[in-house]
Amino acid sequence: MRLVVTGGAGFIGANFVHTVVRQHPDAHLTVLDSMTYAANRASLAGLPADRVEVVEGDCADPVVTDRLVARLTGPQDAVVHFAAESHNDNSLATPWPFVHSNIVGTYAVLEACRSHDVRLHHVSTDEVYGDLQLDDPAKFTPETAYNPSSPYSATKAGADMLVRAWVRSFGVRATLSNCSNNYGPYQHVEKFIPRQITNILTGVRPRLYGSGANVRDWIHVDDHNSAVLAILERGEPGRTYLIGADGECSNLEVMRLICELMGASGAGSDPGFDHVTDRPGHDLRYAIDASATRDELGWQPQHTDLREGLSATIGWYRDNRDWWEPVKAQVEAKYARTEKVL
Known part of the structure; x- marks a missing residue:
C-alpha cells in the first residue's frame, strides 16, 4: 500500500502517518506538506526514512501534486487529503490562505486523482454544518444542510462540494468524512x-x-484516524461518513x-x-451522529473517557x-x- 498524505506534517495528518506506520508494516507513505507555521517536521521525527518520504510542496501546485499522485498505481494506493488551513481565528483575520489551501488545493488534488484514476479520501470538518442551539437534541448527519459560519468553514464546505461534483461528473473514486473537534499530541498551541x-x-x-x-463534540485524534483507515479499507466511493465519539x-x-x-x-x-x-x-x-459509520464500517472509538x-x-x-x-x-x-x- 502506497499513500500520499497531504498535510502530513500537521496535527491530524502527522498522527495518521504514525498510526499507519505502526499498524501497516508494508505501507509506504509520501507526505506532501507546504510546511507553513502549523506544520512541524519534528512531528515526523523517528519514522523510518525508507517508509516515509517527506516532500515540501504545496498541494495547490498542480505540477507537484500530479507528479506524486502519478506514482500510485496499486489497488490499495490512495491519496488522503488532510491539508487545510484550519484555525478559525486566523480565517477571520486573513481569509485568502484558506481559499488557497482549502479550495484551490482540493481542486488540484482532485484533478490529479482524476488524471491517474487514484482513490481519494477527503478529510473535512463538522463546522461545514454551522451550529446547533444549546438545547437542541439534534445532531449533524450526512443529510444536514451546509451552513458555514466563518471563512474557514465556508472554504471547507466549498472543498466538500468540489469533491462531490468530481465524483458525479468525472467518476473520481472519492470518499469524504466530516469529523468533530480533535485533541491529542502534535496539535499546534494556538488551538x-x-x-x-x-x-x-x-x-x-x-x-x-x-x-x-x-x-464541542471532542474526539481523540487516534480515534479519528482509525475511522479514516476504516473508510479507506471499507468505505464506498461517493459516500460521506461522519466521525464523532459522543464527546x-x-x-x-x-x-x-x-x-x-x-x-x-x-x-x-x-x-x-x-x-x-x-x-x-x-x-x-457541534454534535455528530456517527451511527452510520459505526454500523456500516464496524468502527468504534476507543478513547471515550x-x-x-x-x-x-x-x-x-x-x-x-x-x-x-x-x-x-x-x-x-x-x-x-x-x-x-x-
Whole structure:
C-alpha cells in the first residue's frame, strides 16, 4: 500500500502517518506538506526514512501534486487529503490562505486523482454544518444542510462540494468524512486545548472565550484516524461518513477539567482562568451522529473517557516542551493584540 498524505506534517495528518506506520508494516507513505507555521517536521521525527518520504510542496501546485499522485498505481494506493488551513481565528483575520489551501488545493488534488484514476479520501470538518442551539437534541448527519459560519468553514464546505461534483461528473473514486473537534499530541498551541495546557505549563493564566458555554463534540485524534483507515479499507466511493465519539462538552467544562488535572484550579471565587472577549460568529454547539459509520464500517472509538484522554495529552505536552516552546511566545503575543479580559 502506497499513500500520499497531504498535510502530513500537521496535527491530524502527522498522527495518521504514525498510526499507519505502526499498524501497516508494508505501507509506504509520501507526505506532501507546504510546511507553513502549523506544520512541524519534528512531528515526523523517528519514522523510518525508507517508509516515509517527506516532500515540501504545496498541494495547490498542480505540477507537484500530479507528479506524486502519478506514482500510485496499486489497488490499495490512495491519496488522503488532510491539508487545510484550519484555525478559525486566523480565517477571520486573513481569509485568502484558506481559499488557497482549502479550495484551490482540493481542486488540484482532485484533478490529479482524476488524471491517474487514484482513490481519494477527503478529510473535512463538522463546522461545514454551522451550529446547533444549546438545547437542541439534534445532531449533524450526512443529510444536514451546509451552513458555514466563518471563512474557514465556508472554504471547507466549498472543498466538500468540489469533491462531490468530481465524483458525479468525472467518476473520481472519492470518499469524504466530516469529523468533530480533535485533541491529542502534535496539535499546534494556538488551538484551545493545547493553548490552555501550555499556558499553565509556562505560568500564564489560561483564557476562555466568553462564558465558555459553547459545546464541542471532542474526539481523540487516534480515534479519528482509525475511522479514516476504516473508510479507506471499507468505505464506498461517493459516500460521506461522519466521525464523532459522543464527546459533547462545553468549553467551560473542558477548561475546568484541564485546570483540575494540572492542579491549577483557583481558590475561592477565582476559577483559575480568565474570561476574554468572544470571537465573532462563534458557533454555539457541534454534535455528530456517527451511527452510520459505526454500523456500516464496524468502527468504534476507543478513547471515550475525556478525563483520561486529556490527562494523556497533558502528559505529552509536559514531556515534549522542545516541540512547542519555540512558538509559544509568538502565539501568545498574537492573542494579546485581540483579547480583552472581561
